[in-house]
Amino acid sequence: MSIKSEVGVASKYITIWLFATMLALAGTTSHATDAALPGDSIYQLDVLLTDQDGREQHLPALRGQVRIVSMFYASCPYVCPLTISTLQRIEKGLTPPQRANLSVVLFTLDPERDTSEVLKTLAREHNLDETRWRLEHTDSLAVRKLAGVLGIQYRQLENRDFNHSSVLILLDADGRVLARSTQMGDPDPEFITAVLKALT
């Protein structure tokens, strides 16, 4: 065998090796961007949700879109309607394309009473755009865990009312908290700025 052909064989192997390495590297890179969820993402929590249409999905399935989330309960007489109207005011300030990229998810604190039917009625009463608004219920332990990752405090009272911190939480597509606002009624301008920034 000539030296030239030996070099040729070697270079062929090197080429194959390089190609394989590149494939492997490409594989790990795409794996990293597709699958690795940030440690501070609320989607690390795997709880089963059921929405106002009775559709079940796990919390991590909400990954992939900018969302404003909050916790509430349907029979709440004062604060929860205020939360919804504040969210609607924030949405009014957005252009239609911006609005189309924003989703709102409200988790109920009262899973025993707030069935899918109750949540559906609430969505209709408030004329919510149900293509983008999801009202979710889950079990009571999952509620406590959700409140834990969202930093929401609540306490159930004897008369089945809940005292809870009312807060709007802006999440990026990976479920990381970008901003929080406890200002109800007139939306907090800083929160609106954060929403606009997240949507561009």
Place this chain on the structure above:
Amino acid sequence: MMRLPEMCPDTVCAMPGKPPTYRTATVLIMWRTGMRARVLLAMFLGAIHVSGALAASEARNALPLYIHLPGGKFRSVLPPDGKSSLAMVSPYELRALPVTNGEFFKFVETHPQWRRDQVASVFADTAYLAHWSSTLQVDDALALQPVTNVSWFAAEAYCESEGARLPTWHEWEMAAAADETRRDARSDPAWRERILGWYAQPGGHDLAAVGLTPKNAWGVYDMHGLVWEWVEDFSGMMISADSREQGDPDILKFCGSGALSTKDNENYAILMRIAMMSSLTAPQSTRNLGFRCARDDKGHSQ
């Protein structure tokens, strides 16, 4: 090799059909001779090299870990109506001892997502298990101490691995109301003073092993005097009973009379627990905050 029953005082160790060994009996006699003996026992245990402590915690897993409590109506510092109503506690079972480092280590081994170097930051802050010198082992003395530096999420996950859950505040408070002889000793100023005295002790020293404080009237250990403990509904305890009246839904009234029963506002030790826990978030952990688990009563009585 140290066997755990020697660490573990009377009823907790009373395994049906298995008489105590000679050494166990000796320790039990020491146990009953009073506090000085217990201090000696603690020193003895601290001084010797407790080889096989992890094997001992395996032995503990075979013991009846949970104590039955009948529940019932209970005057809580957190009345359910936010004013004065009695809490209704269903029959439940509570761990006799707080969860130890040794037990938590075994949990982390089989649930690697709760390892210090692998846990998601949304579930545990940087203080999580910070007192462990290594993620791969805990030393033998530490193994017998209550685990601390655990987040609420980690505590709940541990309890779920045991087929249990964290106790509610009312369940914890009911078990903690007892002294050695009375199921509700809270009206006794001397008892309050004694508990308060523990809070006044400076921190920073090593924690004692579990099970060294006197057993209370329910048969539960270490409710006071060792560590503070997570409860399931830790957050929101300080929220004013009717925040809507304030016009601001997000007002947290620390030590607010709306949230806490004014009838029991001299029970500072309990109020401090509530204030401390309410100041935490679920991923946070501190060096003196541990936990024990509870589960619904399975229908048998004491």
